Amino acid sequence: MIVILDSSTTENSEEYRQTLNYLSQLPTITTRVHKIQGARQTLTEIYLIGDTKSLSAEDLRALPGVERVIRVSEEYRILGRHRDEQRASGFEYNGVKFSQENLTIFAGLCAVDTPEHVETMLRALQEHGQTCTRMGAYKPRTNPYSFQGHGRACLPYTFELAGKYGIKVIAIEVTHESHIDEIHECLEQTGHPTGVLLQIGTRNTQNFELLKAIGRQQAFPVLFKRGFGITLNESLNAAEYLASEGNSRVIFCLRGVKTNMGDPHRNLVDFSHVPVVKRLTRMPICVDPSHSVGSREHSPDGILDLMHATAQGIIAGANMVLIDFHPEPTKALVDGPQAMLMGELDWFLQDVALVWDGYRKRQALAEQHQAKQHQKPAS
Ligand code: PEP
Ligand code: MN
Numbered sequence: 001m002i003v004i005l006d007s008s009t010t011e012n013s014e015e016y017r018q019t020l021n022y023l024s025q026l027p028t029i030t031t032r033v034h035k036i037q038g039a040r041q042t043l044t045e046i047y048l049i050g051d052t053k054s055l056s057a058e059d060l061r062a063l064p065g066v067e068r069v070i071r072v073s074e075e076y077r078i079l080g081r082h083r084d085e086q087r088a089s090g091f092e093y094n095g096v097k098f099s100q101e102n103l104t105i106f107a108g109l110c111a112v113d114t115p116e117h118v119e120t121m122l123r124a125l126q127e128h129g130q131t132c133t134r135m136g137a138y139k140p141r142t143n144p145y146s147f148q149g150h151g152r153a154c155l156p157y158t159f160e161l162a163g164k165y166g167i168k169v170i171a172i173e174v175t176h177e178s179h180i181d182e183i184h185e186c187l188e189q190t191g192h193p194t195g196v197l198l199q200i201g202t203r204n205t206q207n208f209e210l211l212k213a214i215g216r217q218q219a220f221p222v223l224f225k226r227g228f229g230i231t232l233n234e235s236l237n238a239a240e241y242l243a244s245e246g247n248s249r250v251i252f253c254l255r256g257v258k259t260n261m262g263d264p265h266r267n268l269v270d271f272s273h274v275p276v277v278k279r280l281t282r283m284p285i286c287v288d289p290s291h292s293v294g295s296r297e298h299s300p301d302g303i304l305d306l307m308h309a310t311a312q313g314i315i316a317g318a319n320m321v322l323i324d325f326h327p328e329p330t331k332a333l334v335d336g337p338q339a340m341l342m343g344e345l346d347w348f349l350q351d352v353a354l355v356w357d358g359y360r361k362r363q364a365l366a367e368q369h370q371a372k373q374h375q376k377p378a379s
Pocket of ligand 2: 110334335
């Protein structure tokens with residue numbers, strides 16, 4: 001169960017003390033307090049963990065300072081969308097809004113290789129009005145002898161260039177808890193020219209200790225990728241680890257699942273799960289066409305499979321797209337063959353805008369249909 005306090009009930013108020021005191025004394029129940037930092041106010045949510053069946057929501061609602069009580073289903077307690085749910089989805093970070101209602105593009109390098117390539121990429125993004133990107137520094141590679149990413153060494157110039165080109169948020173994968181400190185230190189040293197969205201890769205979806213460490217920090221929001229060899233339910237439960245430790249600013253990313261049934265794509269594209277995850281949780285949903293499709297093949301219509309997959313995600317309501325671009329894919333140290341070219345950025349963004357407009361029209365159509373259903377006299 002979740003007990004949501006009135007926004008005016010502050011931590012040092014008498015109401016707060018009384019209610020928390022009462023809840024902490026309930027037998028077989030443990031309480032966990034979460035502070036949700038919104039744009040205008042901080043909300044306090046108290047999670048009641050344990051056997052809550054015998055508790056009356058009405059009684060809890062009557063406690064001092066309580067605004068609302070939500071009875072949650074067992075799964076995805078914090079990130080889930082529950083019955084009688086009215087809590088808003090999403091969050092704002094470094095001036096960029098992430099929610100289930102909008103769309104943000106993260107085009108960039110799979111892995112940082114040279115400062116020149118970073119600069120070419122970021123300049124092009126700025127020219128196209130983009131404020132977010134992806135830049136891999138710590139790469140989880142299948143082969144131990146493959147390039148592992150430049151790690152902390154590339155962070156200073158990546159952050160400084162991001163500041164120079166007005167980039168507000170960079171998605172950076174972390175594979176070890178120490179990477180969070182490295183990113184933090186480097187942002188401090190460079191004077192916070194940009195923000196970072198910590199990415200958890202598909203190979204770490206169930207690395208519970210890493211998830212707990214990332215969940216314990218509040219500085220950075222998280223881009224969480226589904227596991228490529230586990231069920232959707234298992235991936236959603238893994239995402240909940242982040243929230244259960246205190247960080248509920250999580251974006252859920254679909255990136256395909258591993259099976260030869262997806263051949264010739266690198267993975268079986270799973271973007272039909274966009275509406276499913278939106279229904280089950282309040283997380284904004286990202287799609288990663290690059291790591292799903294994994295090639296630059298195109299169909300006879302001249303449109304790259306990568307762009308078709310992007311469109312499939314957006315037309316189904318995706319809120320973020322993570323996509324590999326590279327100024328010189330033949331020189332890329334990771335995933336060159338699936339990278340889109342700088343000369344394709346304009347085309348890609350126009351295609352995205354077209355499909356997003358299509359999704360908004362589909363939404364309006366659904367609303368019209370529902371309104372008509374309500375007007376019909378019961379027969
Ligand atoms: C990536 O985005 O660079 C990446 C390695 O993706 P995934 O974890 O989905 O394979
Ligand atoms: Mn990659």
